[in-house]
Amino acid sequence: MQANLSITADVLEQHNLTQAEYDRILSILGRCPNLTELGIFSVMWSEHCSYKSSKLQLKRLPTQGPQVLQGPGENAGIIDIGDGYAVAFKIESHNHPSFVEPYQGAATGVGGILRDIFTMGARPIAAMNSLRFGPPDQPRNRRIMEGVVAGIAGYGNCFGVPTVGGEVVFEGCYSQNPLVNAFALGLFRKDRIFYGKAAGIGNPVIYVGAKTGRDGIHGATMASAEFDEASESKRPNVQVGDPFLEKLLLEACLEAMKTGAVVGIQDMGAAGLTCSTCEMGGRADTGIEIDLAKVPQREEGMTPYEIMLSESQERMLLVAERGREEEIFRIFRKWEIDAVAIGEVTGDGMLRILERGRKVAEIPNRVLTDEAPLYRRPVAAPARTSPPPPPPGPLSMDWGGLLECFLASPNLSSREWVYRQYDHMVRTNTVQVPGADAAVVRVKNTRKALAMSLDGNGRYCRQDPRVGAQLAVAESCRNLVCAGARPLAATNCLNMGNPEKPEIMWQMTQVVEGMGEACRALGTPVTGGNVSLYNETLGEGIDPTPVIGMVGLIEPLSRLRGSWFVREGHRIVLLGPLVGRPTGYSSAVRHNLSRLQPSRENGADVYTGWVSRLPCPPLDLDLEVRVQRTCREGIEKGLILSAHDCSDGGLVVALAEMGFSRFGAGTLGADILLPSAEEVGEALFAEYPSRILVTVEEENLAALEDIAGLQGVPVTPLGWVVPDVLSVRRSGSVVLERSVVSLEKIWRNCLGGLFADPL
Amino acid sequence: MKFGVLMFPGSNCEHDAYHAIRKVLRQPAEFIWHQSTDLRDCQAIIVPGGFSYGDYLRTGAIARFSPVMGAVRRFADRGGLVLGICNGFQILLESGLLPGAMLRNRGLKYVCRQVSIRVENARIPFTGLAREGDVWNIPIGHMEGNYTLDADAFRWLERNRQVVFRYCNPDGEITAEANPNGSVANVAGICNPRGNVLGMMPHPERASEPLLGSEDGVRLFQSMIQSRSQA
Numbered sequence: 001m002q003a004n005l006s007i008t009a010d011v012l013e014q015h016n017l018t019q020a021e022y023d024r025i026l027s028i029l030g031r032c033p034n035l036t037e038l039g040i041f042s043v044m045w046s047e048h049c050s051y052k053s054s055k056l057q058l059k060r061l062p063t064q065g066p067q068v069l070q071g072p073g074e075n076a077g078i079i080d081i082g083d084g085y086a087v088a089f090k091i092e093s094h095n096h097p098s099f100v101e102p103y104q105g106a107a108t109g110v111g112g113i114l115r116d117i118f119t120m121g122a123r124p125i126a127a128m129n130s131l132r133f134g135p136p137d138q139p140r141n142r143r144i145m146e147g148v149v150a151g152i153a154g155y156g157n158c159f160g161v162p163t164v165g166g167e168v169v170f171e172g173c174y175s176q177n178p179l180v181n182a183f184a185l186g187l188f189r190k191d192r193i194f195y196g197k198a199a200g201i202g203n204p205v206i207y208v209g210a211k212t213g214r215d216g217i218h219g220a221t222m223a224s225a226e227f228d229e230a231s232e233s234k235r236p237n238v239q240v241g242d243p244f245l246e247k248l249l250l251e252a253c254l255e256a257m258k259t260g261a262v263v264g265i266q267d268m269g270a271a272g273l274t275c276s277t278c279e280m281g282g283r284a285d286t287g288i289e290i291d292l293a294k295v296p297q298r299e300e301g302m303t304p305y306e307i308m309l310s311e312s313q314e315r316m317l318l319v320a321e322r323g324r325e326e327e328i329f330r331i332f333r334k335w336e337i338d339a340v341a342i343g344e345v346t347g348d349g350m351l352r353i354l355e356r357g358r359k360v361a362e363i364p365n366r367v368l369t370d371e372a373p374l375y376r377r378p379v380a381a382p383a384r385t386s387p388p389p390p391p392p393g394p395l396s397m398d399w400g401g402l403l404e405c406f407l408a409s410p411n412l413s414s415r416e417w418v419y420r421q422y423d424h425m426v427r428t429n430t431v432q433v434p435g436a437d438a439a440v441v442r443v444k445n446t447r448k449a450l451a452m453s454l455d456g457n458g459r460y461c462r463q464d465p466r467v468g469a470q471l472a473v474a475e476s477c478r479n480l481v482c483a484g485a486r487p488l489a490a491t492n493c494l495n496m497g498n499p500e501k502p503e504i505m506w507q508m509t510q511v512v513e514g515m516g517e518a519c520r521a522l523g524t525p526v527t528g529g530n531v532s533l534y535n536e537t538l539g540e541g542i543d544p545t546p547v548i549g550m551v552g553l554i555e556p557l558s559r560l561r562g563s564w565f566v567r568e569g570h571r572i573v574l575l576g577p578l579v580g581r582p583t584g585y586s587s588a589v590r591h592n593l594s595r596l597q598p599s600r601e602n603g604a605d606v607y608t609g610w611v612s613r614l615p616c617p618p619l620d621l622d623l624e625v626r627v628q629r630t631c632r633e634g635i636e637k638g639l640i641l642s643a644h645d646c647s648d649g650g651l652v653v654a655l656a657e658m659g660f661s662r663f664g665a666g667t668l669g670a671d672i673l674l675p676s677a678e679e680v681g682e683a684l685f686a687e688y689p690s691r692i693l694v695t696v697e698e699e700n701l702a703a704l705e706d707i708a709g710l711q712g713v714p715v716t717p718l719g720w721v722v723p724d725v726l727s728v729r730r731s732g733s734v735v736l737e738r739s740v741v742s743l744e745k746i747w748r749n750c751l752g753g754l755f756a757d758p759l
Numbered sequence: 760m761k762f763g764v765l766m767f768p769g770s771n772c773e774h775d776a777y778h779a780i781r782k783v784l785r786q787p788a789e790f791i792w793h794q795s796t797d798l799r800d801c802q803a804i805i806v807p808g809g810f811s812y813g814d815y816l817r818t819g820a821i822a823r824f825s826p827v828m829g830a831v832r833r834f835a836d837r838g839g840l841v842l843g844i845c846n847g848f849q850i851l852l853e854s855g856l857l858p859g860a861m862l863r864n865r866g867l868k869y870v871c872r873q874v875s876i877r878v879e880n881a882r883i884p885f886t887g888l889a890r891e892g893d894v895w896n897i898p899i900g901h902m903e904g905n906y907t908l909d910a911d912a913f914r915w916l917e918r919n920r921q922v923v924f925r926y927c928n929p930d931g932e933i934t935a936e937a938n939p940n941g942s943v944a945n946v947a948g949i950c951n952p953r954g955n956v957l958g959m960m961p962h963p964e965r966a967s968e969p970l971l972g973s974e975d976g977v978r979l980f981q982s983m984i985q986s987r988s989q990a
Contacts, residue, residue, distance in 0.1 A: 160771025420869075433972075
């Protein structure tokens with residue numbers, strides 16, 4: 001092997017390895033590693049690949065259920081949707097690269113998650129993304145967002161996967177650490193699942209896809225470190241995506257899988273060739289020997305270190321049945337993609353790297369994967385400040401003006417400026433376009449459709465990480481239920497700060513605890529996901545932001561419901577409590593409402609200001625389950641005609657949204673009568689969970705009340721769908737009255753106005 | 760009527776067109792690989808949407824050199840029906856089967872949304888079942904749909920009734936606001952002088968089932984089928 005360079009503290013630091021980790025390497029190898037080996041250890045033991053800080057926590061999540069065919073640990077989770085079909089889905093972060101280079105960072109995030117899906121044999125049929133940026137009034141944040149959205153569009157549109165939904169949130173803590181979480185879902189027959197296993201000693205290991213270049217070297221270690229002023233200079237660490245090549249790779253891989261000659265397959269994502277080789281060997285308990293001279297290379301003179309650590313995109317590693325290589329090569333030639341046998345599966349459990357037959361690295365596979373370090377890092381709850389006491393006295397306010405302010409907030413306004421840049425219709429399955437509670441794609445040749453939703457709320461998780469995570473899970477499920485779906489399973493992306501800080505570890509334990517509790521209560525096991533730590537710049541961390549991706553089944557498709565009013569004359573009914581029990585949250589709501597100035601002067605974002613001063617609202621998981629059950633039953637029995645979750649912005653924002661126009665349908669208003677006992681501002685604007693607005697035919701109201709009664713869920717008939725005007729009355733007097741057309745204009749123009757886009 | 764759906768590397772709407780023809784219109788259809796020069800006795804050819812060759816260099820600029828395009832040109836010269844949708848339209852422009860060129864959208868961004876288009880010429884095989892002035896709801900999804908042609912040539916195109924669709928508002932009025940990409944005179948689709956080659960930016964295959972929000976695209980495919988059953 002090559003001569004050892006002296007591994008100094010500097011070299012270790014560049015590789016993000018601690019002295020203790022290095023000592024462990026010495027004892028595993030019984031010798032000093034060379035630089036290639038050190039590089040391999042450093043990426044495989046990075047937080048990004050090893051989950052060394054989070055793994056012990058994540059083990060507490062529920063992962064089992066009759067619908068789960070594959071839980072965490074593979075490239076994606078898989079669930080059974082019946083009639084021989086299965087779906088693979090997962091969410092993954094690309095936060096750090098998107099901050100360094102927004103377009104390519106986001107684009108390669110999409111590329112990576114798509115490969116995770118089709119490497120299992122599933123054809124991607126839907127993509128979504130969850131995005132968080134700093135306030136859009138700052139040009140730098142707008143620039144990042146424009147780049148990210150364009151990158152997602154550029155990759156997904158060309159690849160030919162519809163981007164059908166997601167979320168966009170603006171909050172100060174994401175200015176230096178934008179979050180870009182990409183989700184993808186693929187469909188296949190459940191007897192055609194492929195795994196990343198290098199089984200069968202003597203089978204050839206085949207490299208397919210793009211040539212290897214020097215791009216992205218140490219991307220995984222970058223994603224595992226905090227940023228500082230020098231981060232701008234990390235640009236060469238970001239990979240560049242080629243969606244066209246990925247599309248060809250998809251078609252070629254799916255075609256190759258049909259031959260039956262593919263034994264195992266895995267994409268080369270973070271840590272590239274290193275990760276795919278040792279993980280495939282690790283899962284099958286085999287070894288892998290490859291010769292780097294055979295790896296297709298884009299540049300000359302690349303060292304073994306560079307080839308092993310390159311994160312060039314659009315590459316896959318597959319293991320074929322010995323003797324059937326030519327069947328695979330023929331398909332890749334048709335699609336004009338490189339496919340080269342670079343080595344073979346061995347029986348000794350070693351990852352052995354040769355260069356023209358000369359050994360340059362040799363490490364046992366399992367110490368890189370299953371036996372990577374695990375940390376039980378110290379945990380400490382932060383000191384709590386008690387909320388301010390509520391002021392006495394009743395409230396009177398221009399509620400209509402406040403509603404206008406809310407709808408003009410970048411956090412509540414229409415996302416059309418974003419999703420119009422995404423091809424959300426390709427594959428002609430999109431039966432619920434972006435803007436609804438859940439995205440819905442049908443499954444052709446069946447009566448099924450799949451509903452999906454992404455939800456997170458860093459703001460509430462900052463106040464109470466456990467309840468905040470529960471709220472995110474509950475909302476995600478609620479969104480699916482509103483569309484007429486039965487939630488089946490979840491994926492998640494934990495975006496947090498530096499886990500070496502005890503209070504961040506405390507946040508993580510709380511978030512995982514809350515997520516687990518909610519997923520257990522709602523019957524939605526977690527089938528996988530991703531952890532993104534070290535989201536800090538200059539020591540300033542983000543709010544703990546778990547993002548939940550939920551997938552549900554609508555069957556038959558006739559149960560699909562929109563989140564819009566259908567027709568004049570329908571009854572508008574609230575399922576769940578109009579206001580929650582008196583808590584610190586309700587008093588804070590009243591206290592802060594009294595200080596609000598409903599003014600949109602100077603582009604003030606009244607909503608975001610108000611909501612960030614509120615504590616986390618309480619959640620009764622048992623009630624949540626019953627509310628969702630009531631809604632589902634009401635839809636299944638054909639009583640509920642449309643349903644919309646009350647979440648950000650509260651009840652009145654949800655009412656306004658239900659009346660906004662869609663293509664081919666005009667606006668509708670609502671005539672609402674508030675029960676006189678309730679405090680107006682709290683009823684209209686508080687963000688109590690476990691509430692769903694539904695519409696029914698007048699004659700079906702009693703039947704819906706019966707279902708809710710059996711479930712012990714409060715039901716409030718609030719009013720009627722009417723033309724044009726949203727009005728709210730209480731005790732005979734009008735407290736709010738606005739034309740829906742004018743409200744919609746405010747809501748629609750916010751993001752487009754900020755980005756000054758002519759079209 | 761048998762439809763042939765071309766497949767270039769990077770096509771991504773070919774399965775959607777195939778689905779509309781097979782499952783909605785119940786007509787035979789076959790995929791034709793770009794390397795092939797055999798159009799397999801198809802009576803109509805669809806050049807589908809997508810990103811042939813990644814849209815690298817210029818949209819449609821590489822696909823025009825595929826062997827299949829020679830066969831398509833001969834097919835069109837014999838009067839065969841050729842429908843180019845979105846990227847397919849761009850390929851037909853680059854191949855010279857239709858006049859003009861595409862610029863990037865006026866807003867410089869990809870635009871995916873439902874639009875309204877007005878039928879301007881109902882006397883060609885693609886619109887025989889429509890009436891002039893009909894308004895269709897149909898989606899678009901493109902980055903380069905800003906059709907352009909020099910003024911003289913465009914006058915000639917209009918005089919020849921080669922403008923088949925224009926973007927309009929829901930009431931059928933041709934307005935600047937209804938133009939999603941800056942295309943000259945709101946042009947959404949044009950045909951050759953003989954009327955057997957049509958290029959359009961909107962996607963009729965995405966408007967072929969009530970579930971997808973519109974069925975207006977079906978009338979285009981039905982017109983094609985009817986034109987040949989009469990012939």
